[in-house]
Amino acid sequence: MAEGVAAAAGVAAVAEPGAGPATRLGTGIGWRPEIAGIVAELPGLRFCEVIAEAIDPAAPPRGVAELRDRGVPVIPHGVRLSLGSADGLDPERVAHLAACADALDAPLVSEHVSFTRVAGRDAGHLLPVPRTREALDVLVANVARVQAELDVPLALEPVAALFDWPGDEFTEAEFLTRLLDRTEAWLLLDVANVHANAVNRGGDPCAVLDGLPLDRIAYVHVAGGSEHPGDTAAGDPGVYHDSHTDPVPPEVFALLGELCDRRLPPAVMLERDGRYPPAAELAAELAAISAAARFAPPAARAAAAGQVVPAAAGVAPGVLR
Amino acid sequence: MSAGLAARQAALVDALVAGAPVPDGFDPVRLATTRRALLRKRAGEAARHWPLLAAALGPGWPAAVAEALDGVPPGGSLRDGWDVARWLRAAGRLPAGAVDELAAREVATRYDGSGAPRARRAPAVRRGRGSVFVQVGGRTLRLRLRNR
Numbered sequence: 001m002a003e004g005v006a007a008a009a010g011v012a013a014v015a016e017p018g019a020g021p022a023t024r025l026g027t028g029i030g031w032r033p034e035i036a037g038i039v040a041e042l043p044g045l046r047f048c049e050v051i052a053e054a055i056d057p058a059a060p061p062r063g064v065a066e067l068r069d070r071g072v073p074v075i076p077h078g079v080r081l082s083l084g085s086a087d088g089l090d091p092e093r094v095a096h097l098a099a100c101a102d103a104l105d106a107p108l109v110s111e112h113v114s115f116t117r118v119a120g121r122d123a124g125h126l127l128p129v130p131r132t133r134e135a136l137d138v139l140v141a142n143v144a145r146v147q148a149e150l151d152v153p154l155a156l157e158p159v160a161a162l163f164d165w166p167g168d169e170f171t172e173a174e175f176l177t178r179l180l181d182r183t184e185a186w187l188l189l190d191v192a193n194v195h196a197n198a199v200n201r202g203g204d205p206c207a208v209l210d211g212l213p214l215d216r217i218a219y220v221h222v223a224g225g226s227e228h229p230g231d232t233a234a235g236d237p238g239v240y241h242d243s244h245t246d247p248v249p250p251e252v253f254a255l256l257g258e259l260c261d262r263r264l265p266p267a268v269m270l271e272r273d274g275r276y277p278p279a280a281e282l283a284a285e286l287a288a289i290s291a292a293a294r295f296a297p298p299a300a301r302a303a304a305a306g307q308v309v310p311a312a313a314g315v316a317p318g319v320l321r
Numbered sequence: 322m323s324a325g326l327a328a329r330q331a332a333l334v335d336a337l338v339a340g341a342p343v344p345d346g347f348d349p350v351r352l353a354t355t356r357r358a359l360l361r362k363r364a365g366e367a368a369r370h371w372p373l374l375a376a377a378l379g380p381g382w383p384a385a386v387a388e389a390l391d392g393v394p395p396g397g398s399l400r401d402g403w404d405v406a407r408w409l410r411a412a413g414r415l416p417a418g419a420v421d422e423l424a425a426r427e428v429a430t431r432y433d434g435s436g437a438p439r440a441r442r443a444p445a446v447r448r449g450r451g452s453v454f455v456q457v458g459g460r461t462l463r464l465r466l467r468n469r
Contacts, residue, residue: 086326118330124395162355166346235350
């Protein structure tokens with residue numbers, strides 16, 4: 001209940017950014033059918049995210065509907081909208097994302113800074129766009145198109161990639177900052193992606209954090225991936241693949257700490273997409289994320305909730321509260 | 322919207338999933354790494370739709386997927402796994418543990434190898450391993466054979 005109110009207040013804060021004290025919602029998880037039973041019982045779950053393409057807005061999965069009805073904010077997360085497609089968006093996919101937001105009473109929706117489809121082809125994967133003015137114009141136009149159909153804010157997630165386009169005109173941070181400025185979208189920052197990009201494409205992950213508008217963060221993703229050996233004969237050193245199938249590695253926890261040193265994010269969630277651990281392990285990982293993100297443990301929060309606090313005080317900016 | 326960028330994006334996708342040459346300016350080693358990563362990801366996703374096939378191949382599953390689907394644009398994990406199963410069958414390498422899975426799919430659903438699989442309207446019969454699958458009116462029966 002309180003969360004539902006807070007989520008609505010969060011949306012209001014978008015109209016007046018910085019109007020309130022810093023919002024600290026807490027920790028969430030990506031809802032997946034395989035772990036629906038575990039997610040329903042997770043202690044201190046403050047929000048969740050669902051893959052928009054896996055949802056029928058007319059009949060959301062029961063587990064998701066139950067979380068929504070409990071007042072747990074549910075965020076539809078698109079993975080196939082292809083906001084970076086230079087030949088435009090598929091109107092049906094835009095309508096689907098908007099319908100998911102409506103059906104789930106979502107405080108916001110999110111998608112990626114990438115393209116998956118173009119000119120009748122489908123890569124089946126989130127591919128990077130070139131960091132150029134031309135690609136920026138494409139993204140801005142497509143994002144505006146989506147925002148026009150949404151009743152809630154949109155957050156954009158930079159992706160992990162294994163390669164760069166030739167002819168980049170901006171650094172990753174410059175490109176994203178311009179995109180967020182021009183679209184007024186929020187940032188969904190995946191620290192595991194920042195880590196993966198630093199490992200695979202070189203560069204200092206902390207410099208990326210320093211260059212991003214951290215006050216635009218709506219929420220944060222963390223996940224664990226795996227390392228794959230490369231073909232050394234071909235000069236391929238191997239890669240860190242952000243597969244969401246492993247425990248969150250210490251390097252990603254460290255980067256979450258670096259982020260929190262710079263600015264405490266409103267909300268942080270775990271993405272897990274396979275090789276699911278037992279419930280206790282998943283709960284322990286969420287607790288570790290909560291601690292790393294410096295959220296109050298559930299007991300302290302319960303004590304705080306016992307005090308008389310004006311509605312929506314203590315929860316603040318950011319779209320998600 | 323931006324014809325030049327759209328063409329460059331299409332050329333990149335073709336290089337990654339359709340066997341086209343690496344477009345100018347890209348690092349060929351990095352694109353090859355990406356191509357392999359995409360095939361590995363497709364293997365993981367296809368295994369969810371084809372659990373017996375993936376289990377029968379065990380640790381050899383990702384390599385089989387990479388071999389069968391390199392240069393084949395993704396058509397979704399159901400079709401990806403189906404393509405792998407047919408490719409293995411054509412090569413005489415379909416594991417015994419996956420024969421029934423493929424037969425049960427093919428008796429219920431028509432897949433032409435390029436479009437989306439569709440439920441069969443007409444009755445069909447497919448032989449599995451020690452079983453025959455019979456589909457009538459959308460219901461599939463599995464009949465065990467006594468003497469093989």
